[in-house]
Amino acid sequence: MTDGPPLAEAVDDTADDIATMEIRGAATIARAAADAVAAQARATDADDPEAFRSSMRAAGRRLYDTRPTAVSLPNALRYTLGRMEGDDVDTLRDAVLAAATAFTDRLDRAQRDLGRVGANRLRDGDTVMTHCHSTDALACVEAAVEQGKSISAIVKETRPRNQGHITAAELRELGVDVTLVVDSAARRYLDEADHVVVGADSIAADGGVVNKIGTSGLAVNARERGVPIMVAAQTIKLHPDTLTGHTVEIEMRDETEVIADADRADIGEITVENPAFDVTPPRYVDAIVTESGQFPPESIVTLMRELFGESADRPWEEPGTAGATPE
Numbered sequence: 001m002t003d004g005p006p007l008a009e010a011v012d013d014t015a016d017d018i019a020t021m022e023i024r025g026a027a028t029i030a031r032a033a034a035d036a037v038a039a040q041a042r043a044t045d046a047d048d049p050e051a052f053r054s055s056m057r058a059a060g061r062r063l064y065d066t067r068p069t070a071v072s073l074p075n076a077l078r079y080t081l082g083r084m085e086g087d088d089v090d091t092l093r094d095a096v097l098a099a100a101t102a103f104t105d106r107l108d109r110a111q112r113d114l115g116r117v118g119a120n121r122l123r124d125g126d127t128v129m130t131h132c133h134s135t136d137a138l139a140c141v142e143a144a145v146e147q148g149k150s151i152s153a154i155v156k157e158t159r160p161r162n163q164g165h166i167t168a169a170e171l172r173e174l175g176v177d178v179t180l181v182v183d184s185a186a187r188r189y190l191d192e193a194d195h196v197v198v199g200a201d202s203i204a205a206d207g208g209v210v211n212k213i214g215t216s217g218l219a220v221n222a223r224e225r226g227v228p229i230m231v232a233a234q235t236i237k238l239h240p241d242t243l244t245g246h247t248v249e250i251e252m253r254d255e256t257e258v259i260a261d262a263d264r265a266d267i268g269e270i271t272v273e274n275p276a277f278d279v280t281p282p283r284y285v286d287a288i289v290t291e292s293g294q295f296p297p298e299s300i301v302t303l304m305r306e307l308f309g310e311s312a313d314r315p316w317e318e319p320g321t322a323g324a325t326p327e
């Protein structure tokens with residue numbers, strides 16, 4: 001229990017679920033964060049405007065501190081807490097609740113719209129190769145299937161957490177033929193793929209794509225085999241801090257995801273590292289597909305400036321503290 005304004009149970013539960021990956025995937029995390037912000041607005045017993053604002057910022061910080069890489073989380077907080085305007089508690093609460101609803105509606109719309117854009121890149125009879133589990137990437141395949149196209153998929157299992165299994169199950173629900181392969185078989189099966197389709201946790205101002213570890217190696221291999229790489233990412237994946245030269249922090253996860261303690265003890269003294277994400281340089285990406293259309297990675301900065309201006313605010317920080325001022 002930390003000092004500071006009390007948090008709604010839903011905020012603590014959501015933060016725990018994001019940290020343990022019960023809730024995972026950049027868009028899903030953003031939705032859960034917006035819902036938790038709304039829960040805090042409903043639950044807080046703050047009875048003056050400054051206490052209300054402080055209580056909402058505390059919820060924002062609790063959610064922000066869970067996982068560092070997917071910018072959809074801070075962007076959800078920017079959207080909902082950034083619209084917290086009013087001179088009395090009721091007006092502030094209504095503003096936050098309206099912003100949370102508008103944000104989640106936008107998520108649904110954005111995914112549907114980008115799905116249609118991505119689907120236009122896929123032809124009847126195409127085979128896609130996927131990595132990890134991305135709802136934005138799956139929206140493209142779903143829209144293609146809705147357009148009447150027959151699509152097959154080669155699904156990488158995506159060690160260490162095997163989220164490829166979720167992708168395989170969801171593609172089967174769409175009626176897509178699925179071949180599941182281990183990650184190290186990707187290059188062999190690229191010869192049978194017409195597209196690599198992946199999602200993103202964050203996209204940097206230079207067009208670098210931060211996504212599940214293994215994406216960059218897949219992209220290099222795909223380029224070498226002449227297979228185009230499409231990144232499906234709604235605009236909440238654009239990382240505004242990178243406009244001012246900041247880099248995206250790569251989450252290091254628990255070593256037991258890589259090897260169980262007992263197996264590790266059998267080996268002897270070793271170092272185990274478990275980075276959850278990597279960065280694919282823009283030169284290996286053919287198109288970033290968003291709800292605003294498709295972009296070559298080098299031009300994504302234009303869209304980023306339109307949406308965020310030159311810098312990003314941090315409305316979850318207490319005013320006057322070090323992190324509160326945008327750089």
Ligand SMILES: O=P(O)(O)OC[C@H]1O[C@H](OP(=O)(O)O)[C@H](O)[C@@H]1O
Nearest residue numbers: 024025026027134135136199200212
């Ligand atoms: O927003 P959507 O497209 O669903 O997912 C985007 C990305 O989020 C996931 O991260 P994790 O599984 O939370 O570590 C994967 O890296 C996936 O590509």
